[in-house]
Amino acid sequence: MNSAHLLKVDILEIAQKCVYCGYCSVCPTFKELNWESNHPRGILEQVKMYFNEKYTKDVSKSLFDAIFSCTMCKACENICIVDLPLLQVWEQIRQEAFRRGRWSSDLLSIYDKVKATHNIFGLPHNDRLDWAELCGINLSRRIKRKAPVAFFIGCQASYSGKMAGIAESMVKILRKARVNFTVLGDEEWCCGAPIFLGGGYTVGTSLAKHNYEELKKLGVKKIVSTCAGCYRSFKIVYPKILGDDWDIEVVHASELIDELVDKKKIKLLNTIDEKITYKDPCELVRHCGLSEAPRSIIKKFPNVRYEELPSNREEALCCGGGGLLKINNPKLVSEVNTKLVSEIEYTEADIVVSCCPLCVDTIQQGVKEKKLGIKVLDLVELVKMSMEVKK
Ligand code: SF4
Ligand code: SF4
Numbered sequence: 001m002n003s004a005h006l007l008k009v010d011i012l013e014i015a016q017k018c019v020y021c022g023y024c025s026v027c028p029t030f031k032e033l034n035w036e037s038n039h040p041r042g043i044l045e046q047v048k049m050y051f052n053e054k055y056t057k058d059v060s061k062s063l064f065d066a067i068f069s070c071t072m073c074k075a076c077e078n079i080c081i082v083d084l085p086l087l088q089v090w091e092q093i094r095q096e097a098f099r100r101g102r103w104s105s106d107l108l109s110i111y112d113k114v115k116a117t118h119n120i121f122g123l124p125h126n127d128r129l130d131w132a133e134l135c136g137i138n139l140s141r142r143i144k145r146k147a148p149v150a151f152f153i154g155c156q157a158s159y160s161g162k163m164a165g166i167a168e169s170m171v172k173i174l175r176k177a178r179v180n181f182t183v184l185g186d187e188e189w190c191c192g193a194p195i196f197l198g199g200g201y202t203v204g205t206s207l208a209k210h211n212y213e214e215l216k217k218l219g220v221k222k223i224v225s226t227c228a229g230c231y232r233s234f235k236i237v238y239p240k241i242l243g244d245d246w247d248i249e250v251v252h253a254s255e256l257i258d259e260l261v262d263k264k265k266i267k268l269l270n271t272i273d274e275k276i277t278y279k280d281p282c283e284l285v286r287h288c289g290l291s292e293a294p295r296s297i298i299k300k301f302p303n304v305r306y307e308e309l310p311s312n313r314e315e316a317l318c319c320g321g322g323g324l325l326k327i328n329n330p331k332l333v334s335e336v337n338t339k340l341v342s343e344i345e346y347t348e349a350d351i352v353v354s355c356c357p358l359c360v361d362t363i364q365q366g367v368k369e370k371k372l373g374i375k376v377l378d379l380v381e382l383v384k385m386s387m388e389v390k391k
Contacts, residue, residue: 038069
């Protein structure tokens with residue numbers, strides 16, 4: 001069998017360029033599984049076998065198993081000695097798996113939920129702003145009103161009760177800084193991040209088009225996101241899908257807040273007594289190259305005590321929660337996460353901060369399993385803590 005004609009980029013050609021140097025042994029899931037079939041170079045070997053005469057049912061199974069054991073952390077691509085666009089290969093193999101009916105039923109269920117309800121939880125559309133009521137926030141003046149800035153809340157902060165503090169904190173920050181912002185309310189659809197990571201670009205494209213049209217109706221010029229996954233979708237994927245039509249500036253909450261602090265629109269008043277460390281989300285640092293704005297904010301807290309994780313910025317360890325691995329293999333997530341939690345423990349920090357609800361959730365689980373008593377917060381929650389006048 002030869003399916004190479006189905007591919008958008010010639011991934012067989014990419015696979016053939018691998019020089020087998022092994023630099024990509026940094027792969028967090030390979031480090032846990034230790035099978036050559038899960039090593040990025042091993043996956044490329046299987047790609048070669050899959051798309052040529054060595055194709056067998058076993059090769060196909062092993063390739064798809066490996067591709068769904070990947071967190072899409074991009075550590076392999078960033079270190080690759082011959083600059084192979086590995087993430088493109090992984091995405092296309094996921095698409096191939098979809099075409100061949102090889103997605104797991106759990107994965108398909110996420111896909112169906114997003115298709116039907118436009119959120120990853122399959123919850124009713126109208127409940128998208130229930131978090132605001134939960135947090136005692138009245139957003140009625142902001143919903144679908146014309147404004148230059150849109151706060152895109154994201155599925156996690158909207159529907160997962162334990163992440164509602166992220167949305168609450170960001171709204172309070174924007175209000176305090178008197179930013180003229182809007183929210184899309186029930187017209188906010190999933191940004192598509194989990195769908196894109198699964199390789200499902202058809203549904204992802206309809207989500208992107210919808211969100212774009214709703215933003216344009218409100219005259220939005222700038223979109224701000226607290227979630228690394230949403231940010232990556234808007235920054236990297238939407239321009240690819242929508243081309244020149246995508247003319248909205250994309251900023252991460254950390255970039256906007258850093259600017260607001262510098263312009264004295266908000267003040268970081270309170271000393272955070274606890275020692276802080278910061279975990280770079282893969283989707284921010286390796287996918288989008290954003291690492292300094294969160295650090296810049298943390299260092300502006302009065303009398304802050306801060307220490308970097310041993311692996312930071314481009315070398316940051318993956319939490320294990322990305323690439324839909326939580327659905328495909330939760331045990332492996334926990335194993336990958338253990339290494340990161342050990343690094344956090346090493347810093348003796350009291351608070352670990354990140355900029356991604358998935359990282360926050362995954363690290364919270366790891367910290368709980370190890371009974372470490374370390375607080376895990378999103379950066380915007382920490383900013384809110386430092387900003388509010390103590391009573
Ligand atoms: S993206 Fe991350 S998990 Fe996936 S193969 Fe590359 S290094 Fe491994
Ligand atoms: S770093 Fe690149 S060239 Fe080296 S083994 Fe990995 S994929 Fe192949």
